[in-house]
Amino acid sequence: MPKITALRWLSRLKVGQKISLxxxxxxxxxxxxxxxxxxxxxxxxxxxxxxxxxxRNEVEILPKSQTLT
Incomplete structure (x- = not known):
């Protein structure tokens, strides 16, 4: 039912109002x-x-971990 009401409302608008809408x-x-x-x-x-x-953290940690082993 709301669809019909919207269509009725839309059909009552003037052309300029429809364009604006x-x-x-x-x-x-x-x-x-x-x-x-x-x-x-x-x-x-x-x-x-x-x-x-x-x-960045991994790149910073990698050399440190390699020197420890």
């Missing part, structure tokens, strides 16, 4: 996608930073 919807999707993309990119950046720190 379409632009607003497209802009909202674009902004949402950008925000989600930045969030995902930040997660990958943090993971890469942690791996880089871990690798």
């Amino acid at each position: 379409g632009y607003a919807l497209a802009l909202g999707i674009a902004v949402s996608g950008t925000i989600v993309g930045f969030g995902i990119g930040n997660q990958y950046r943090q993971q890469a930073s942690q791996r880089q720190k871990h690798t």
